[in-house]
Amino acid sequence: MRAAYMYGAGDVRVVDVPDPKIQLPTDAVVRVVRACVCGSDLHPYHSMPATPEGTPMGHEFVGVVEDAGSAVSTVARGDLVIAPFAWSDGSCEFCHAGLQTSCLHGGFWAAGGIGGAQAEAVRVPFADGTLVKAPVGEDSHLLPSLLTLSDVYGTGYHAALKGGVTAGSTVTVIGDGAVGLLAVLSARQLGAERIVLMGRHKARTDLGREFGATDVVAERGQEGIAKVRELTGGHGSPVVLEAVGHMPAYEQAVGVVRPGGVISRVGVPQYEQAPVGFTSLFGPNITLTGGPAPARAYIETLMPAVLDGTVEPGRVFDETVALDRTPEGYRAMDERRALKVLVRP
Amino acid sequence: MRAAYMYGAGDVRVVDVPDPKIQLPTDAVVRVVRACVCGSDLHPYHSMPATPEGTPMGHEFVGVVEDAGSAVSTVARGDLVIAPFAWSDGSCEFCHAGLQTSCLHGGFWAAGGIGGAQAEAVRVPFADGTLVKAPVGEDSHLLPSLLTLSDVYGTGYHAALKGGVTAGSTVTVIGDGAVGLLAVLSARQLGAERIVLMGRHKARTDLGREFGATDVVAERGQEGIAKVRELTGGHGSPVVLEAVGHMPAYEQAVGVVRPGGVISRVGVPQYEQAPVGFTSLFGPNITLTGGPAPARAYIETLMPAVLDGTVEPGRVFDETVALDRTPEGYRAMDERRALKVLVRP
Incomplete structure (x- = not known):
């Protein structure tokens, strides 16, 4: 064959x-x-x-x-x-x-x-x-x-489920690939009210809007972080779904997550070591979860x-x-x- | 004054x-x-x-x-x-x-x-x-x-609560300091059935037993990990409470946690970077949580x-x-x- x-x-x-x-x-x-x-x-x-x-x-x-x-x-x-x-x-x-x-x-x-x-x-x-x-x-x-x-759908759903998305949740999704877009869809299915999609490929983020994204942030890095924090009341997003797997996406997740919040990763990490100490996850009581769906x-x-x-x-x-x-x-x-x-x- | x-x-x-x-x-x-x-x-x-x-x-x-x-x-x-x-x-x-x-x-x-x-x-x-x-x-x-x-009591309780300890839980506590011992006490209060305490200072682990530890593992490193896995059915502990903060304790937590399980940290991390990629947390869907109580x-x-x-x-x-x-x-x-x-x- x-x-x-x-x-x-x-x-x-x-x-x-x-x-x-x-x-x-x-x-x-x-x-x-x-x-x-x-x-x-x-x-x-x-x-x-x-x-x-x-x-x-x-x-x-x-x-x-x-x-x-x-x-x-x-x-x-x-x-x-x-x-x-x-x-x-x-x-x-x-x-x-x-x-x-x-x-x-x-x-x-x-x-x-x-x-x-x-x-x-x-x-x-x-x-x-x-x-x-x-x-x-x-x-x-x-x-x-x-x-x-x-x-991809099960993976997006896993992200949302492990992130604890429920009725009324505010969620930020990092990545406008298929998994990111289906994380949007899944978050919507689980009742999320506010879904911020970080991505800069317009055709994709447009589909993300059809799947349920309420906001799209095209900016990256510090600019993107500031934009998400502004959209989520200044203190960040209680749930962040990371659907990329590269270190900049992880750093973006840490940047936009609210103290006490959750980062749920489903993008296969292209790194083994990452910041998890007092200034990143520990101090603000951030939970890191996720894995292969x-x-x-x-x-x-x-x-x-x-x-x-x-x-x-x-x-x-x-x-x-x-x-x-x-x-x-x-x-x-x-x-x-x-x-x-x-x-x- | x-x-x-x-x-x-x-x-x-x-x-x-x-x-x-x-x-x-x-x-x-x-x-x-x-x-x-x-x-x-x-x-x-x-x-x-x-x-x-x-x-x-x-x-x-x-x-x-x-x-x-x-x-x-x-x-x-x-x-x-x-x-x-x-x-x-x-x-x-x-x-x-x-x-x-x-x-x-x-x-x-x-x-x-x-x-x-x-x-x-x-x-x-x-x-x-x-x-x-x-x-x-x-x-x-x-x-x-x-x-x-x-x-220390609130911190031990925070570890157990963030670790999701509930009636019937199997829990491993890393560290026989005051926080570790009170994590044992808290896990017991929340209904944990099996509590493995990792520590090698006998007077302390004896107090840990009085607080509710069902097993004590004095070994460290690979030997300690093997012992805990043996005590917990071979696949590790669904909940691990890390009450030390040094990298070897983190590595021990990763070593003893069961796939799909939770590591709840309350020992102040003396590191910023730690392994969180496919071979440590991501692959087996481990959740990392905790922070200052x-x-x-x-x-x-x-x-x-x-x-x-x-x-x-x-x-x-x-x-x-x-x-x-x-x-x-x-x-x-x-x-x-x-x-x-x-x-x-």
């Missing part, structure tokens, strides 16, 4: 690889119907050391079950399924607690012998624990929105509003490429010509 | 300074009946640069109101009062929210022209917002326990159980010195001969 591999920074190629096959009775093989390029794929796109063998890419997909192992009971050949960005056994104590990203036997796509989603098909470990059946066909116009349940835990919660059209998170996709043109999809996102690129095998 | 000043690392002297006087109608002057030396006083005791003028010390006291400004209405001459370690106006939005350490007009003792508590008397700004009257006389045997409401917010909550003898937090005091012997109190705590030293002016 064909699959996108990254061979180093900026070097994505679509190559021929062996077809995935059932290896364990708990596996399924899913034919990918829609995949996409993630903002987090841009991190290796900027920094991956070159290797001759390359690494498979992609961790978001909806597809049709082609084959299922003998122990698989919740999905069957022909089902359209949604795969979260982490696979998980569904039975360990962390899965039961709704933290599938910490599953004792789980892992991530495109690692440890499991293929990536930017491909024609994927072997899915622990199909019962990982996949969720969606009641639509592969011609459904809802596929882009359902695909966001793989990652247990997207699996949220699929059933978020799917009904997608199915009935109440929300359209799939609007974050503004470009579509065929699988063989996946490298062009990376370029379009890297150059910020595209917000999020759908891949059709 | 006499007051303890620090002139540099290891250099505490009791000197003559002018008597404090009412300066604003919202002030009170309080004669100190009991003060004490705090674990956090040891940080400057190790690192303060030498100065010729010195700096006043101490931020915990109970005392008797000697004089009150014309605008003071909740306490009066002759009242025995408890002072939290931060003074606050009691009327700003942060005071109303119970975060008096972020009071818009407040501050800390022994700074900005306000004296320290290791002294014969203190001028108290915003007496109505700051002080809480206790229904006892200055000969009460409850004074040591009431004095802990100034800081709004002790003022907790005095009314915690006082009843002190008054009726249900709890005896004052047991953390194991040595008493007269004010003139305050330097000896610092030495005793620094050399870990004393857990916490009471100062009697």
Whole structure:
């Protein structure tokens, strides 16, 4: 089959690889119907050391079950399924607690012998624990929105949930990528009243307004911080959702958060050390929370509003490429010509 | 009057300074009946640069109101009062929210022209917002326990509260100083079922057991982490209360916390940068919370159980010195001969 591999920074190629096959009775093989390029794929796109063998890419997909192992009971050949960005056994104590990203036997796509989603098909470990059946066909116009349940919508929702957003909340969202915009949507769904979106790409922040942002701050750095503080009564935002992952975004979060408030991070940190001492987090009693979203835990919660059209998170996709043109999809996102690129095998 | 000043690392002297006087109608002057030396006083005791003028010390006291400004209405001459370690106006939005350490007009003792508590008397700004009257006389045997409401008990309680301790919780407390021991007591009061205390000073951890610790781990570093994980089902402690403030304690907290868990810090961080990225906090969805306790917010909550003898937090005091012997109190705590030293002016 064909699959996108990254061979180093900026070097994505679509190559021929062996077809995935059932290896364990708990596996399924899913034919990918829609995949996409993630903002987090841009991190290796900027920094991956070159290797001759390359690494498979992609961790978001909806597809049709082609084959299922003998122990698989919740999905069957022909089902359209949604795969979260982490696979998980569904039975360990962390899965039961709704933290599938910490599953004792789980892992991530495109690692440890499991293929990536930017491909024609994927072997899915622990199909019962990982996949969720969606009641639509592969011609459904809802596929882009359902695909966001793989990652970006669940991730935005995780940010809002961990940030403690509730009815009447004032929230600041840092980042106008797909996750930031869906953090806006999620905050709105959870009842936030005031949602300040920090971003400077107008087409994106306009979509953010449609998703529920009440204010947009295009300024960055100290200027942006001053603007948010002015909009939030002078003392900062009680909840800050950080959807970027770079140090300047963290610093911006610390700058705009109100004493006693929460910074909820879902942008994958591109740093290990950060300021957390008396002058940043400790003195003003700031809580730092977040992490990789247990997207699996949220699929059933978020799917009904997608199915009935109440929300359209799939609007974050503004470009579509065929699988063989996946490298062009990376370029379009890297150059910020595209917000999020759908891949059709 | 006499007051303890620090002139540099290891250099505490009791000197003559002018008597404090009412300066604003919202002030009170309080004669100190009991003060004490705090674990956090040891940080400057190790690192303060030498100065010729010195700096006043101490931020915990109970005392008797000697004089009150014309605008003071909740306490009066002759009242025995408890002072939290931060003074606050009691009327700003942060005071109303119970975060008096972020009071818009407040501050800390022994700074900005306000004296320290290791002294014969203190001028108290915003007496109505700051002080809480206790229904006892200055000969009460409850004074040591009431004095802990100034800081260490409220701080231990803050750790437990911000850590989300509730009925049935499993909690690990790092540090066997007064705050750590009172974090144990507070966790127990909030219903924690399993409380692992990390500390290696037997007299202290024995008191910790009396306060509610179910297990004591004396080992440090990787060995201590392994022991705690073994005691907590292999995957770590859902709640970790960090009551030290040094980097090894932070690293220990990261080592023992369970994925999805909370690290609640109340030890004043002696670092500004710390690991918070994918491999420490982010990947396992750890929440980092805590800060300086709004002790003022907790005095009314915690006082009843002190008054009726249900709890005896004052047991953390194991040595008493007269004010003139305050330097000896610092030495005793620094050399870990004393857990916490009471100062009697």
